[in-house]
Amino acid sequence: MNRYLTVSELTGYIKQLVDSDMLLSNVWVAGEISNFKAHTSGHMYFSLKDDNAVIKCVMFRSHNIRLRFRPEEGMRVIIRGYVSVYPQGGNYQLYVEEMQPDGTGALYLAFEQLKKKLEQQGYFDPKRKKPIPLLPCAIGVVTSPTGAVIRDIINILSRRYPNCRIIVCGSAVQGKEAPAELIRGIKLFNRLKNVDVIILARGGGSLEDLWPFNDEELAKAIVESEIPIISAVGHETDFTISDFAADLRAPTPSAAAELVMPEKMAMKEQLGVLHKRLCTTLLNRLNHEKNRLQRLSDSRSLKRPYEQINFKRQYLDMLERNLLDRSRFITENLKSRLKVLAGKLDALSPLTVLSRGYSVTQNKSGDMIRSVKQLKPGEELVITVCDGKFQAVYEKNLTGQMEV
Amino acid sequence: MENNGIQAELPYEQAITELESIVGLLESGELTLEDSMKMFEKGVGLVRYCNKKLDEIEKRITIIMEENNKVVERDFNPED
Numbered sequence: 001m002n003r004y005l006t007v008s009e010l011t012g013y014i015k016q017l018v019d020s021d022m023l024l025s026n027v028w029v030a031g032e033i034s035n036f037k038a039h040t041s042g043h044m045y046f047s048l049k050d051d052n053a054v055i056k057c058v059m060f061r062s063h064n065i066r067l068r069f070r071p072e073e074g075m076r077v078i079i080r081g082y083v084s085v086y087p088q089g090g091n092y093q094l095y096v097e098e099m100q101p102d103g104t105g106a107l108y109l110a111f112e113q114l115k116k117k118l119e120q121q122g123y124f125d126p127k128r129k130k131p132i133p134l135l136p137c138a139i140g141v142v143t144s145p146t147g148a149v150i151r152d153i154i155n156i157l158s159r160r161y162p163n164c165r166i167i168v169c170g171s172a173v174q175g176k177e178a179p180a181e182l183i184r185g186i187k188l189f190n191r192l193k194n195v196d197v198i199i200l201a202r203g204g205g206s207l208e209d210l211w212p213f214n215d216e217e218l219a220k221a222i223v224e225s226e227i228p229i230i231s232a233v234g235h236e237t238d239f240t241i242s243d244f245a246a247d248l249r250a251p252t253p254s255a256a257a258e259l260v261m262p263e264k265m266a267m268k269e270q271l272g273v274l275h276k277r278l279c280t281t282l283l284n285r286l287n288h289e290k291n292r293l294q295r296l297s298d299s300r301s302l303k304r305p306y307e308q309i310n311f312k313r314q315y316l317d318m319l320e321r322n323l324l325d326r327s328r329f330i331t332e333n334l335k336s337r338l339k340v341l342a343g344k345l346d347a348l349s350p351l352t353v354l355s356r357g358y359s360v361t362q363n364k365s366g367d368m369i370r371s372v373k374q375l376k377p378g379e380e381l382v383i384t385v386c387d388g389k390f391q392a393v394y395e396k397n398l399t400g401q402m403e404v
Numbered sequence: 405m406e407n408n409g410i411q412a413e414l415p416y417e418q419a420i421t422e423l424e425s426i427v428g429l430l431e432s433g434e435l436t437l438e439d440s441m442k443m444f445e446k447g448v449g450l451v452r453y454c455n456k457k458l459d460e461i462e463k464r465i466t467i468i469m470e471e472n473n474k475v476v477e478r479d480f481n482p483e484d
Binding site: 133134135137138145146150151154161162163164165166167168169170184188192264267268270271274275277278279281282285289 | 415416417420423424426427430431433437440441444447448451454455457458459461462463464465466467468469470475477480482
């Protein structure tokens with residue numbers, strides 16, 4: 001057989017086999033850390049071993065920055081990650097994605113598994129979460145009836161809302177009995193329906209102390225509660241299953257008290273502001289309407305209804321006056337022209353000529369004598385002067401003599 | 405009606421939300437004067453209702469427990 005593989009081909013084949021394995025692609029492993037090295041690059045290299053075996057591990061910086069403890073030589077840990085082959089080193093290794101100190105590590109593993117299970121069952125679905133009422137008339141608290149937690153909650157609630165109604169249901173908050181007692185508290189409130197919201201609270205503690213809040217039955221009771229539930233367990237950095245299942249997670253019990261009850265002063269203030277806005281707006285509206293009405297009733301047409309008529313009347317008067325003036329002017333003009341004409345006429349009148357000393361001579365038959373040649377001596381003539389007539393007799397022609 | 409037709413068990417949150425929208429509506433100036441008056445009256449009723457709600461909560465701290473299948477309620481003082 002002369003068919004052979006290169007080292008790379010063989011390694012590639014092994015890597016492919018390892019990478020395609022379901023179990024190896026997401027695995028939880030418990031063991032002890034040895035040969036721990038934190039490289040300057042930020043990556044961590046170490047081995048995980050037990051009595052009979054050892055496996056190389058690498059935890060890259062992107063994952064180890066989320067660690068909440070410092071891994072140390074000899075420390076027992078639980079790791080989640082995947083196994084793959086590192087061809088250049090000729091070895092297979094565990095690529096670590098999460099790491100917990102063992103002891104708590106086992107609990108952590110259980111926590112993660114339960115969380116995943118409940119998540120898949122829709123326990124944490126935001127859509128099924130009930131809204132927390134803005135103003136709960138009564139608040140139920142399921143917690144230890146002794147200790148700082150209940151005291152803090154009551155103090156904060158009373159400070160924020162002096163007349164608040166709190167109903168406490170005492171329960172163990174650690175130990176084996178705790179989950180059942182917590183569940184009983186939730187169910188009791190649901191049966192009595194005497195509160196609007198329930199706070200599930202516990203102070204800080206170790207992961208083991210908080211363990212009752214990672215109970216599947218408790219998560220179920222929380223989800224099934226008809227009354228909204230706020231989960232406030234441990235410190236801000238602690239997360240429990242009940243936090244995820246609850247309708248609201250408060251980082252601490254004190255924070256739960258602050259979340260659940262509004263400050264009465266602030267509520268009163270808000271109401272006062274709304275009341276004021278309500279009144280101001282209506283007042284403004286009424287003033288506006290009043291002004292509008294005033295403006296209308298002040299308008300000239302309503303206040304002096306005859307004004308327009310009077311204006312027209314006045315205009316009519318003016319027109320009339322103009323008409324009269326105009327006609328008078330025309331008459332005067334005609335009159336003066338007439339006078340001029342009369343004057344001219346007067347100047348041409350024979351009477352006027354006569355008054356200047358001239359006379360008109362006529363024969364008996366009334367013919368005007370315009371020439372001496374018309375006359376016969378002894379002829380009777382009628383002479384008209386300006387103020388009358390007289391009779392005369394023509395004697396002789398003086399024509400030549402007069403000119404001397 | 406005492407509360408201007410506000411239903412007796414209207415949750416506070418709903419009442420204050422309605423009050424806010426009434427104020428907004430009035431401020432928009434889009435209502436007739438008659439509707440403005442009606443809304444104003446309703447708003448004042450809601451203010452009164454909300455104030456009542458805020459004050460009527462009983463100041464009482466109790467602890468409940470089950471004893472022999474009966475629920476017992478007692479005043480509770482955490483200092484005890």
